[in-house]
Amino acid sequence: MAWYDSTPITSFKKEYEHNLGFKPIVIAYVDLSTLGLGDGWKLMPFKYSSWVYPVFYLGTVTFYHKDDNTVVFTAPEDAEIVADIFIDPQEGAWYE
């Protein structure tokens, strides 16, 4: 069985209002111990699987821009996430 053929772990949402008026670059990490996946921190987003017989669970930790002022983080309950929100826009910056 593979990760795509599995039971999703319930995700919860946490909104953060930065009020920048644009979608900034966001870099976020999750504490794996808060997902029951051992020690250490890992860059998100990602999906992961865990096998608790007879169910093959699929967890997702991710984030998205709800609008130009809000980032939404989604993860299983009690996940600890640390995010860096840049002052630089994700698109339409002046570097082009």
Place this chain on the structure above:
Amino acid sequence: MSSPVLKIVRPGYDVLSADPQDFALNTEYLLPKIYMQKTLTSDIDLTNDLGYPHGSWAFRRLTSSSFYRKDSPLAGPYSPFQPYNWFAGDIYNEIFTGDEYTYFSPTSTETGYVTGGVIVDSDDVKVDVLAGDTSLSIVLFAESLTSSSSDIQLPTRPYIKIGVEGEDLGETNLSEQRMNTKLDTLKIFKTGTLTLSLPTETLTYKSDSVVHTATVAHGLDYPPMYFPPRTVSTGFVGQESTDVYVDDTNLYLRVIRCSYGDTSFEDPGGDKNFSAATLDFDYTIFYNDITEEFNLLE
């Protein structure tokens, strides 16, 4: 109370009135500090010289042997009448050629292999190279992800250091410094939106797969870091595979569509119809070279 800052504004803007995003440098905001880049060809636990959890990125170097599902799962929920996917065409001889780099993600593997890539705790930087890949290039940042941090002595050399307001610049706690030029940082080269327009199309029974690719040429002559951390598919989980990767020349957004093969009863699967779709990838390309190696703590 005001504190000293260093500001450099983009051409055409007033340094006194520009919005924060219009500065090339503004030390009111923290600059990410990269202390190490390293490319590894096998699994290893490196000592975490900072002694606290910190940020990290990991880039896979892909080859023709990199994990990519090319077997024939059913094209949908199980049914004996559901045809299998059919994989044919030159693309399967050149999915990856050895010069491509992409982020490591647990979804780069079949089983959501979360311990792969790079994981940082207080003691170790655990590096796990995915089987089949040439190498894994890691990027280690100095900022702490927790409330713990420690004093780090950097080698003596000329530098500019700007501290967080209220903190003693004589201290050596990197998490309390907005900028420290003894360490590297992310340098934005280019941002934009990479758009891939997928047409409405029909692939006939057991026909060759169709490849659609959008690219942005960066012209840097080395594989640059990019963001956000999109990566390559495990291959065909459903009807299509979607891959994001970079090489010396371009940033790529690629979709491969495959046709139907036979059903479990060996009946022909018939035509497969695809709808039109548009994929947008808002990217940032950095000047930073994925393959460069250094340790600025030494």
